[in-house]
Amino acid sequence: MHETMVAESLLEAISAEAAKQNATPVNARISCGMLNAINDEVLRFAFEAISKGTKCEGMKLHIEYKPLRGRCKSCDESFDVELSKPECPKCSSGDFELLADAPLLLEEIEFQTEQ
């Protein structure tokens, strides 16, 4: 449900860049860590709803999830942590260090070239 606030923040950032470029945004690429609790469908729905009537209406959001990284304390293996099965894939140890989760980032905006 907090995706609405994320969508508002996103709309603000994209609108500011669109004004600067004086162009129409078409696509935006967003990356997000696993612990940000962002549901991509909900975020797209919220963005669609609040962007109606703005320059961003009809834009496509591409959301890429960055894996949560862990380092095994037993065998030193670095790996992507599976939240449903948190253990080292190499030695099956559950004793690992959780590395920082990736932030929620607006990576890139694609604009339409004026005809």
Place this chain on the structure above:
Amino acid sequence: MYKVNIGKKILSSNEEYALRNSQLLTEQKKLCLNMISSPGSGKTTILTRTISELKDKIKIGVIEGDIQTEIDAERIRATKAPAIQINTKGACHLSAAQVNSALEKLTLGDLDLIFIENVGNLVCPSAFELGETGKIAVLSVAEGDDKPAKYPAIFAKSKAMLINKIDLLKAGAQVDFDIKRAKTDARKLNKDIEIFPISAKTGEGMTYWYDWLTTEVKKL
């Protein structure tokens, strides 16, 4: 078509306020704990009992977050502790800006510890940093022991977890809750999480929680 690289944090305005709150709390050496749970897990009861039983040792203030009403702030004020109510008017979490203005309303100089009681929700509040010293996940036994496995983010990010309403386990076999399972699942993602099984109603287990709070306050 052409692409523009942005690389900007989407919730950066929230993070700016969170940083301000964190700086203020660090400068003034105040412990600030953000309580996150589902609705009805007993956060307010935990707080009123904690405030009353620690009143001679730790001075506590509370920032209350709810969608509407002053009910929780009034329950806190009945213990004589200061409470600031934030009504989010529908929003499912507190934002760092809301906490910032609430911190300004509290007389921080008189307090050792500030609790933030977040909006009852096990998902959204975990994504919004408030500048707090740490998060506390609260889970009550009626909700089921599978919550740490199902809602990993909040348990991965918390300093401590309270398992509340353990008195229900002793009343009979109406509630199935395996404390060991909840503990194991929470520790899989968070080795260092402190876990306190408590009953805020009967007071069982609360001394361990109080000892931990006292140690954390002294660390500052």
